[in-house]
Amino acid sequence: MRAGRSDASRVVITGLGIVSSIGIGIPDFVDSLRSGRSGAKPITSFDTTGYDYSIGCEITGFEPGQWIKNVPTEELGRTSQFSIAAARMAIEDAGLSTDDLRSLSCQISIGTTDGESKDLDHLTETQVLSGWEALDPVICSRIYANLLSVAIAREFGLSHAETTTIATACSAGNYSIGNGFDAIRVGDTDIALCGGADAVCRKTFTAFYRLGTIAPDCCRPFDRDRQGILTGEGAGVLVLESLESALTRGATIHAEVLGYGLTCDAYHPVAPEAASVARCMDIALRDANVKPHEVDLISAHGTGTKANDVTEVRAIREVFGDTVPRTISLKSMLGHTMGAASALSAIGCSLAITHGFIPPTINHRETDPECTIDCVPNTSVEADLRIVQNNGLAFGGNNAVVILGRYDEEHA
Amino acid sequence: MSILAIDRVQRVNELACTHLELDPGEITDTALFIEDYGVDSLSIIDFTAAIEKEFSIAISREALPELVNLAAVYELLANSPVL
Amino acid sequence: MKTMTTAAPVITGWSAISPFGLDGHAFATGIREGRRTYAPVDHAVWPVPDEFACLVPGFNVTELLGNKGTRTMNRTTGLAVATAGQVLGPGKPTARAAEGTAFTLGTTTGSAQSMMDFTRQSLVGERPYLVEPALVPYGVMNVAAARCAIWHGLKGPNTTIATGRPAGISALSYARRLLATGRAERALAGAVEEYSVARSWLHHHSRNGNGGPLGEGAAIFVIEPASSATRRPLATLLATEFRTCVDGDFGTVIRMAIRAALARGGVSADEVFLASPSGAPGPAGLAERAALAEAANETAISRVPDLVELIADAGAASAAFQIAAVLSLAAVLPAAGKPALITSVDPDGAVACALLRLAEDPGPAGNPGE
Numbered sequence: 001m002r003a004g005r006s007d008a009s010r011v012v013i014t015g016l017g018i019v020s021s022i023g024i025g026i027p028d029f030v031d032s033l034r035s036g037r038s039g040a041k042p043i044t045s046f047d048t049t050g051y052d053y054s055i056g057c058e059i060t061g062f063e064p065g066q067w068i069k070n071v072p073t074e075e076l077g078r079t080s081q082f083s084i085a086a087a088r089m090a091i092e093d094a095g096l097s098t099d100d101l102r103s104l105s106c107q108i109s110i111g112t113t114d115g116e117s118k119d120l121d122h123l124t125e126t127q128v129l130s131g132w133e134a135l136d137p138v139i140c141s142r143i144y145a146n147l148l149s150v151a152i153a154r155e156f157g158l159s160h161a162e163t164t165t166i167a168t169a170c171s172a173g174n175y176s177i178g179n180g181f182d183a184i185r186v187g188d189t190d191i192a193l194c195g196g197a198d199a200v201c202r203k204t205f206t207a208f209y210r211l212g213t214i215a216p217d218c219c220r221p222f223d224r225d226r227q228g229i230l231t232g233e234g235a236g237v238l239v240l241e242s243l244e245s246a247l248t249r250g251a252t253i254h255a256e257v258l259g260y261g262l263t264c265d266a267y268h269p270v271a272p273e274a275a276s277v278a279r280c281m282d283i284a285l286r287d288a289n290v291k292p293h294e295v296d297l298i299s300a301h302g303t304g305t306k307a308n309d310v311t312e313v314r315a316i317r318e319v320f321g322d323t324v325p326r327t328i329s330l331k332s333m334l335g336h337t338m339g340a341a342s343a344l345s346a347i348g349c350s351l352a353i354t355h356g357f358i359p360p361t362i363n364h365r366e367t368d369p370e371c372t373i374d375c376v377p378n379t380s381v382e383a384d385l386r387i388v389q390n391n392g393l394a395f396g397g398n399n400a401v402v403i404l405g406r407y408d409e410e411h412a
Numbered sequence: 413m414s415i416l417a418i419d420r421v422q423r424v425n426e427l428a429c430t431h432l433e434l435d436p437g438e439i440t441d442t443a444l445f446i447e448d449y450g451v452d453s454l455s456i457i458d459f460t461a462a463i464e465k466e467f468s469i470a471i472s473r474e475a476l477p478e479l480v481n482l483a484a485v486y487e488l489l490a491n492s493p494v495l
Numbered sequence: 496m497k498t499m500t501t502a503a504p505v506i507t508g509w510s511a512i513s514p515f516g517l518d519g520h521a522f523a524t525g526i527r528e529g530r531r532t533y534a535p536v537d538h539a540v541w542p543v544p545d546e547f548a549c550l551v552p553g554f555n556v557t558e559l560l561g562n563k564g565t566r567t568m569n570r571t572t573g574l575a576v577a578t579a580g581q582v583l584g585p586g587k588p589t590a591r592a593a594e595g596t597a598f599t600l601g602t603t604t605g606s607a608q609s610m611m612d613f614t615r616q617s618l619v620g621e622r623p624y625l626v627e628p629a630l631v632p633y634g635v636m637n638v639a640a641a642r643c644a645i646w647h648g649l650k651g652p653n654t655t656i657a658t659g660r661p662a663g664i665s666a667l668s669y670a671r672r673l674l675a676t677g678r679a680e681r682a683l684a685g686a687v688e689e690y691s692v693a694r695s696w697l698h699h700h701s702r703n704g705n706g707g708p709l710g711e712g713a714a715i716f717v718i719e720p721a722s723s724a725t726r727r728p729l730a731t732l733l734a735t736e737f738r739t740c741v742d743g744d745f746g747t748v749i750r751m752a753i754r755a756a757l758a759r760g761g762v763s764a765d766e767v768f769l770a771s772p773s774g775a776p777g778p779a780g781l782a783e784r785a786a787l788a789e790a791a792n793e794t795a796i797s798r799v800p801d802l803v804e805l806i807a808d809a810g811a812a813s814a815a816f817q818i819a820a821v822l823s824l825a826a827v828l829p830a831a832g833k834p835a836l837i838t839s840v841d842p843d844g845a846v847a848c849a850l851l852r853l854a855e856d857p858g859p860a861g862n863p864g865e
Contacts, residue, residue, distance in 0.1 A: 050623040108739075113635060115604055115657065123697075124614040132542070132696045140700035145604045145636065145657035150844045153739040159748050162737030163845050164665055167602065167636035167657040175654060182672050186499060203610060206617045207631045209624045211457060212473045262678065264653035266593070266644040268452050269632035276650065279594075395632060396641025398653055431629070433563050458567075458629040465625070 007244035011181045014251040015094025015239030017086035021057040033359035046202040053216040057232030057335030077116035078199040080151040082235035087152045094239040104190040106161040107183045108149045111172025111196035112339035115145035118201040171392030173343025174400035178260035180240040196343035197235035205231045213305045221302040221329035222375045224368040228305045232335025236343030255350040258403040259288030265397025277315035280399040288403035293323040296385045299345045301393040302329025313371035327373045332362045342392030349388040353406045358383045416490045431459035441482045505728035508717035510581035511819045514549035514806045523823035529800045543695035549710035549807040567629040570689035571606045575639040578713040587648045597651040597679035599670045601662025601686030603811040605636030608691035651679045661839035661847035662686040663815025668735035685715030688810035707776040710807035714815035730851040733760030738846045746782035752848040753790035760850045768833035770795035771817040774803030775840045783840045814839040825853040
């Protein structure tokens, strides 16, 4: 299956960093995925007076000082802090020292929906109460989106680094992984630090609320009674390098990135379009040289809105026909972490492969007949996974699908 | 069933033209927003938000999908208590 | 996996909406004349701390694009959609062309104005959720690229890259990679930045009042594989290089980026015929200018007008404008077959460099990209 690709042109994942509402770092995250933990709780990071309901998946107890050693934390918004923390974990997990990294070329690409919109919301509050003159210069200096990626370069002193914050909303994590994959394969970079990050903010909660897509209690993907999303936050960072590089330095390989696909619906500013989503999956599978029936698991975009789940399952059925694999949504546990979502779910896929289990779609009571799928409801199951597909669909029809595969040393 | 007053009908039409980006001559009471005019769902939410604001009513999530044309909007308004 | 190629792609078209005017012809003319576009800011319209700004003259979204779909379209999106339309020309693409055309747009942070307007509605409204639904899409950074896709029927890879001032080079490099990996048959790549009250105040405070005057606009390029180009090439994209300044010493990383680009393109410092530094405000920009003079040559820099002098700080559009400026000049100078170097820095740390080889037959003067 991997015939025709040299070690130099195969790309593997050698490090994972996780900041999430169900665990910070690999052991906590795996444990939560196995036990189907929920990150849902009342939102406290902005004043929720006046909303009829305001449950979200915020991260409590994140200590910036634990992860950020070199960049002064007041120069970083919450999202950039998450980015650095996840990057630090991923780099350590990959067994790379700072000196190692500085001697290599790096592609640092953090995907995001909102950048530092939490800070922007605060600035707006100031402007409303006290006028434009009163904006805090410290906050104004840290709201530019590329800082999410530059902050990582600064923290680790990486000057031979391209920083590219990819702002394709809720699929940005997958875009970033794909970008890293391509950059390594065409020889633009040695190492790719890729992923996604976002922080809960009033702006995004209100946007989804206005569209009637915020759930009052919990996120129930594929369920007949699903009401929408819970907004969440966090960061996921993956270290990507060529197989040759990983083998040469004796790195532990989590999984292989087999390929990816990108399409644009060119249809509607927020609603998804099934044909374009199906085409994206097709392109990803062909890029990975994988047939639909070889896919063991799909990690869906699975937001839990009426529109998304129906459209996504329709697209899956179109591509997979009679061989639709089990299809889960990690958003049932994490909420919708926006730009971090497809990065965290790619990490979830990678861990599922190496640990041999399928995380469940929690909060499931009754599958909606309009989007029938085996979503592995409520309880994780042991499973031998070789190929996993990770879907990312975004506002504006920015679709990105990534295919991951188990790396088997014996069969390399 | 109550009938909507003529000035309110006019106002609804004006808001429809603005928010659904239709010409006054184009719009009829029975033609369907999505199927006949190609209006996208976000514009419909925007239009209904303007109706809520203009007439001080709240439109429930369940009632939204029923607002398929102007006639449906008139009926909703005629039967809605003012907040 | 499709066949990969590392052959350098070609730029075969471009357009720009800028303080010089509403299309690429106006831009090219403005560059060749070296015309300054600074004008006093009308504070009744723009309650900002700036005294001067370089605005797109007479820019009005509905006038440029018509009434349908533009009622709530923000300035950033209008600039991008209109510029993309000029590059593409009239008529919808075939199904094959639609799927095979990628669109990559650079930005700083989308429209801060739209985002803050949205949040403001939430803060001051009777209920915090009584915001205008039609504004929801404009609160995210990828709306301009998405709207361009909807408007022009582009279904290939659609990407928004938020790298600030170097974003035009980032976008071209990303598009180059899409072509190299066979993910698209051609790409539109460029960048956009709007002038707004929010941007002006954020800039003012973040640079402690030393940011300098602001400009705005969009520039978008068509980039294709050399082997399958459907239009006459204007330039070959020989190399793009990126670095990050992590210690305040911009000069060193810029020199490294330039040298790497020259090496990759097989070009010597003396050969560079046109060179454009970004003119970023403060020490970063000064270090950049000195590094470019040292790693390329001063004469090359002197042939290109200082863009900040003409159109101020165009934010994410600045590197894209620099490239458009070089192409505008190539058509009226003895530049055929010669290299051009464009550098850009963002005060947050991103550094970028693009090396072009101008085409042997850049085309008639006054007709950018056609």
